[in-house]
Amino acid sequence: MSSYDHQRIESKWQERWEAEGTFVATEDPSRPKFYALCMFPYPSGSGLHVGHPESYTAIDIVARYKRMNGFCVLNPIGFDSFGLPAERAAQRENRHPAEITRENIAYFRKQLKKLGFSFNWEREISTCEVDYYRWTQWIFLKLHERGLAYLAEVPVNWCPAQGTVLANEEVVDGRYIETGDPVERRNMSQWMLKITAYAQRLLDDLEGLDWPEGVLEMQRQWIGRSEGAEVRFAIAGHDEGFVVYTTRPDTLFGATYCVLAPEHPLVASITTEAQRGAVDAYVQRAAHRSEMDRQLAAEKEKTGVFTGAFAINPVNGEQIPVWVADYVLMTYGTGAIMAVPAHDERDHAFAKKFGLEIRPVYQMDRDHDFSESAWPGEGTAIGSGAFDGMSVAELKPAIIDWLEAHKHGEGKVNYKLRDWLFSRQRYWGEPFPIVHTADGQVVPLPTSELPVVLPHVDAYKPTDDGRPPLARADASWLQTTLDGQPVTRETNTMPQWAGSCWYYLRYTDPHNQDLPFSPEAIQYWGDVDLYIGGVEHAVLHLLYARFWHKVLYDAGLVPTPEPFRKLFNQGMILAYAYRDSSGRYHHPDTVEQRPGQTSILVSAWSQESVQTDWYVKDSDTPVEQKLGKMGKSLNNSVDPLDVVERYGADTLRMYEMFMGPLEQVKPWQTSGCDGIHRFLRRTWRLFVDEQGALRPFGQTSDEVRRALHVAIKETTAGIESLKLNTPISRMMELVNACKGSLPAREDCEAFVLILSPYAPHLAEELWELLGHDTSLADQPWPEHDEAALTTSIVTIAVQVNGKLRARIEVGADATKEAVLAAARAEPNVERYLEGKQIRKEIVVPGRLVNLVVG
């Protein structure tokens, strides 16, 4: 009882907060709201590691601080629980993924609760539970109703061995990243969401979001808006023609050939007999390579084949050859381009390789060797008929006008953003609320038919004839009726993104049985005020969620056009991994550093000889140290529960913040907890004597008072701006300043309050010892006293010619003359002034004096 017993204190307060409902979110219309949100975790089988609590701790500090500032705080938590890993585990262990997922969630919950977060546990959600996913289905119906969900034949990554489509990021070098099975491209009927209809708004509304610049830029690039024109080319000897998209219609007179993507529908019909063999072979080869594969190969050299056909340039009637090449993508623009080798680097590389004409249509001030490289920049138009003499900026609109007037094309805005492939041939996801009629109609179910519950299946794998796992369900599920007609259920499921697209909305009203959330709840909580999560979600999750949010906004269901007002990315916490020369990984707890005892070993990473002074404990096996992501593969995970047991949750939370700026990538070092733990012990000792009794209070001193108010000021500013590391230093300085003296009661109380968001258990315990019988969670946040920050004596640096020569102590109110006199009187300053003339005297009040002599 007399020493700092973190285990006793922490379980005591965790139980009390839960029993008293201290952090249950309330909706008090007379108070301002604050919605704090961390990206919810995927409940993996390996549990949380110490990297996860970083963002939760940051959010928790802000949430507790806002509460103490009078806000009604929403600080919810839940689980993103559909997804592949659970499905694979289910296949392996032959158990239902729901069972596995619930077990994983139970461990996550246990870990999270031991960390003392002020989460609104009464609002916990899990995206794989029917209570939740029925509303995901409900929102899908809204999208469908608004014409934003459709079935389409699209090229996908099909893995024959797995019998399913794979996401692009699961395919590398034409193989499935997990098993190495080959992947091919295939056209399949898939559910798509028309996110492209929102491209412009998704771009425009980035303006005004308080998000990291990097994330905004990534979203802009992903949406990829460009302005240009579509131009129609006729084909000599054919009735058909094709349309190209170009951002440089001003270079139309410089087009010396055209290129169609291998998948372009016109390729087969325009290819001449003489070229057919070569073109077919080329198209075949392209079809069997994944998009990523094609890109990798293309980095080395461009490939392509002449079709034998000629296109007619509408501006001058010239006939130019039409090629097929995979550097043109079917998925962007029209799948066809006009090539201007003189002014486009890619076209230039291609033209050079195949000996095609390079024709400049801009003249520059300086010489340029067009046979060597393209010139994509400014110039004065030449060889462009009536347009000669114009600049790029003048020619673009002029030629678009001409094209439109002559019906050869029109101005066009294009986006890289593509519609979202929204179906998966998986078991562990939301079933689509869709049925198919006997005559091939695709019909959405009425909301009264929701939920469509995941059926029982005999195996979590595709059927033998390659249909999705849900096709294994009994006829009683697969076959149903709609308006008396027999219908068959859709057997695709939704991707993992679906549940995370709107979970932040469900938190506002998680138990609603009639709606995904009530108008009142969303009106009160509104958008998320602070959203913290990893950069890995900078594009997809955040773009998808913004898209759904805008659809719901258009449907009048949410009050704001954007979901997340302020976004903050925490930096990943890395950990050192230790590997011996045989390639084996040793956990950080099993190795030690032996300074001065270096060994040479062959690195299992680089195969090169490296020096090290790290060894496996109780052995002479040298290991190489390297920083990496925390996880199973590097055997360097640290379980927060181990840290909690040894040091306590308060130490863990505080150390995570103390490591460095929140946004920075930082290496975890368990020994770093020692410093924080010592600080908390000293804090305890400051209040409690060896017998466990509260120490008597003393008189405040200027020094302690100043340290306290500096700490209050910096903690307040730090939490507001998410600079959560330096306030801890200020609190340490405060405790150091109290050394050997008994602080005043008033100062102690203020200190406990500012400590509480960081180390809530210890703070509550001390608050209670101070005689309070209610939680400090609702105490008003202390304000600093500006007057307390000043000192009566200040130390001033004295420089001569910018070099520090002495320090002097003067009264804070000393005049400039007095300071200068004192400075000049310093013996070590006099030495440097001797025989010299003072040319300039610079005095920065309270800081320094610089005497410039010459």
Add this chain to the structure above:
RNA sequence: GCGGAAGUGGCGGAAUUGGUAGACGCGCAGGAUUCAGGAUCCUGUGCCCGAGAGGGUGUGGGGGUUCGACUCCCCCCUUCCGCACCA
């Protein structure tokens, strides 16, 4: 290649935004205390010279602006993270 972030002691990191570089902590060294300690307390700790006073030097490298630069400007190098034939 394009875009973003960042380079400070043995280590994690501070620096009021142009004013004493290295706060705070880890580690290390010396000392005190303890039956013991992943315990506690005190002192020291950028590097070089010096017994000391003190001096020199120092924020990836090189220039520049300034009385004064980690901070502002120009050039270069390195690392990390996105994107990558988007016409």
